[in-house]
Amino acid sequence: MTHRIVILGGGTGGTLAANRLRRAYTSSEAEITVVDSNDRHVYQPGLLFVPFGLASLDEIVRPRSKQLRNGINFETSAVDHVDIAADQVHLANGRELDYDVLVVATGAVLQPEETEGMTGPGWMERVFTFYSPEGAGALEGAFATFSEGRVVVNPIDMPIKCPVAPLELCFLADWYFTERGVREKVQLTYVTPLDAAFTMPTSARLLGHMLTERGIELVTEFNTGEVDGKGGRLISYDGRETPFDLAVVVPLHSGAEYVGRSPGLGDDLNFVPSDEHTLQSRAKPNVFAIGDATNLPTSKAGSVTHFEGETLVRNIQAFLDHRELLASFDGHSNCFIEAGFSKALLIDFNYDTEPLPGRFPAKIGVPLMKESRLNHLGKLMFQWFYWHVLLPGRDIPGIGSSMPQAGKEIGPKAAQTAGRDPGLETGQGSEEV
Ligand SMILES: Cc1cc2nc3c(=O)[nH]c(=O)nc-3n(C[C@H](O)[C@H](O)[C@H](O)COP(=O)(O)OP(=O)(O)OC[C@H]3O[C@@H](n4cnc5c(N)ncnc54)[C@H](O)[C@@H]3O)c2cc1C
Structure with missing residues (x-):
């Protein structure tokens, strides 16, 4: 019997899972289908370098289908919803895919419209994000002409992809404005909802120290409720204000919207509750999850997704062979x-x-x-x-x-x-x- 494996999402996790599975099974043993809403695979860590002219969008985007081994089907369509009870995926293009095993790898999506004012006046003019290709490109243009004033960098709330990336943007901005000879006229401020520069105590101390050393102001426990792009202010829920001339925000993240339209699959934020060591979802034994789409208590990072790959594929094999799953992922x-x-x-x-x-x-x-x-x-x-x-x-x-x-x-x-x-x-x- 040929197993039908459907993988939702052709980003980091979906691609590496499909390629590992293709090597594990011959075409007659398993039919593997990857679904993604588009054919543009973005190397997301490269987005950090775009605002500083250190990488271009052309260099970091490649066709998704070309990253998949021969013998993997690639379907370009958004997922509309999953019927877990019927083991069936419904695509926005009207097609239906039946599966024996489903892998959810649709990552995390940005929700800029969830924060009052963020996408209002000033959006992409003085309020930017570098978490999307369009945003990173627009920020490059704005940084190039910015020579004086206040730059604030603000992850609105956790979880976000690569939680150190906004700090890295601050460190690179310090270098960039120094190189341009305007650093003393540019005030850099890192505004975070956390009570320190980062989450874990040793890293929080280290990264906090790096901010201080570079003269970057740190504002903690600031829960941004509104972005006033016209007036140049971040306003917290408790009424505090941080002024800016240019803001770099990391919008709220959630799981993909279709997860919310798939009864039983996700949590309130549309992430997929999963076993933290086996990667089997809590939704149903034949549903697994990898990468940012999960609710696992580790970073949403490409490295994590890569380290999960081995456990995921072994456990899909174990599931299909009716063997016990391995609790081998350690949150690396x-x-x-x-x-x-x-x-x-x-x-x-x-x-x-x-x-x-x-x-x-x-x-x-x-x-x-x-x-x-x-x-x-x-x-x-x-x-x-x-x-x-x-x-x-x-x-x-x-x-x-x-x-x-x-x-x-x-x-x-x-x-x-x-x-x-x-x-x-x-x-x-x-x-x-
Ligand atoms: C600025 C930035 C810097 C980063 N830096 C690093 C770093 O230095 N190191 C590191 O390890 N990680 C880094 N990351 C994080 C890393 O890129 C992600 O954690 C990783 O890509 C997660 O893989 P994924 O497969 O879970 O999600 P993704 O790679 O995002 O893939 C999800 C896929 O699902 C698709 N999709 C979503 N919804 C639907 C739908 N409804 N229908 C069909 N398809 C859908 C999307 O199109 C996408 O292709 C960074 C991220 C950003 C944004």
Whole structure:
């Protein structure tokens, strides 16, 4: 019998899952269909570089269908809804797809209209987002002519994709305006709903310190209720105001809308409740989820999606063979954080272990939680890995799906390095490699 596997979403997770499954099954063993509303695959980490003229949209967008192995069907249509009871997907183009296994990989979508005023006067004129290709392109034009005034960067609320990206935008803006010789006339402010620069204590301290060092103001516990693009103000629910001449916002995120039209599939935010170790959905045993579409308590990141791939495919095989699923995904997340001036740092963590200093992936490797040129090169090389290793669903040599322990400073030494401020100063915390 030929298994019918339908994958909703042809982004990072859908593509790598389809390619891994195609290698696991012959065409007579499984028919694999990927559905996406369009044929433009955006390398989303590249959006960070577009506003600074360091990447162009042409370089970071490729046809989706070309990223899929031979023998994978690609259907270009939006998903209208899923009938979980009938094991059937209804597409907006009127087609219906029956499945034995469904993979939800439709990611997270931006909801700018959910914040009062955001898309009103000033939207894409003085209020921008770099989380979409159009927004990143428009911001490039605005930054190029901006020489004086207040720039605020504001993720409206969590969860968002790549939660360090707005901080990276601040660090790059510091570099960019310095290069242009106008930094002393540009005030940079990072406004966050969190009580610190970031979520996990060690990273929050490190990233908060990097903001201070660069003269970037930090405004915490600011829950933006309104964006006044005309008056140039962010207004919080408790009535506080942050003025701006140019605002870079990260809109609220939710799961794809069709999830809300598919009874039993998603939660209130349209994310898909899933087992955090097996990736099987709570909706029905033959429904799995990968990447940003899930409600898992880890970062919404391409690296996470890649690390999930192995568990997902093994568990789809186990499900179809009536074997027990493997609880093997450990929440592994890994992120290069661009720091400006050709340096970056790397953080690596999972559900149980917050980012620790040391080396990655082993005692000989790139530095963790330290700015270095090597990490900046790693960030730049990530694009090559994305198209040639992650999307084809290959494993990265020497880097397994689970978080590596070797090389990490675990215990008192880590606490000493990560906890005390001098260890986080770029003097000691940076490497000229
Ligand atoms: C600015 C920015 C910087 C980032 N930087 C990094 C980084 O440095 N490192 C990192 O690891 N991650 C980074 N990410 C996050 C990373 O890109 C995502 O986490 C990753 O792409 C998630 O993969 P996914 O498959 O879950 O979702 P996506 O890759 O977003 O794919 C979802 C797909 O579903 C499709 N879809 C949605 N709704 C429907 C529908 N109704 N019908 C049909 N198709 C639909 C979409 O068209 C899309 O192709 C960044 C993201 C952004 C925005």
